[in-house]
Amino acid sequence: MPKRERGRRALQDEVSRRIQQIYEIGEDGAKIRVPAPVPHPRDARGRNWDMTGFGNVYGYEASVRAAVDKVRDEFDLNDAVENRAPNPFGD
Template sequence: MAKRERGRRALQDEVSRRVQQIDEIGEDGAKIRTPMPEPHPRDARGRNWDMKGFGRATGYEAGIRAVVDKVRDEFDLSDAVENRAPNPFGD
């Protein structure tokens, strides 16, 4: 099955939404800062991006990594013009 493509901001939002739904994070009322996805060459599993450096994530690393890996399996990072955030200063 082909992966759906998403831009950096859309992937950041999707991971953030799913991370906040992790039971222990929700129960603790923790607010995790989600970084932007970083592109990389396709790996052996066909993934072309990753995320590292979550803020306020101590103790939740395993759950967060599971979420990120699941989203990486579902979506490719695309830099297509239609997936870019608008540039407020023009292009």
């Protein structure tokens, strides 16, 4: 099944939403700063973007990485306006 495509802002919003749903982050009231996705050539797992440089992530690194990787498995980064799917997050 092909991945759905999203622009940078939509991916950033989706990762942020999923991070805030992580139990320990929500329980602690932590606010994680989510960076913009960075494109890269498709890797062995078929992913074409990644995120690094999260703010206020100390102690939550493994949970945040798992959330990012799950979104990377579901969505491709595509900034071309004519190819972008409608953004459900209002971007």
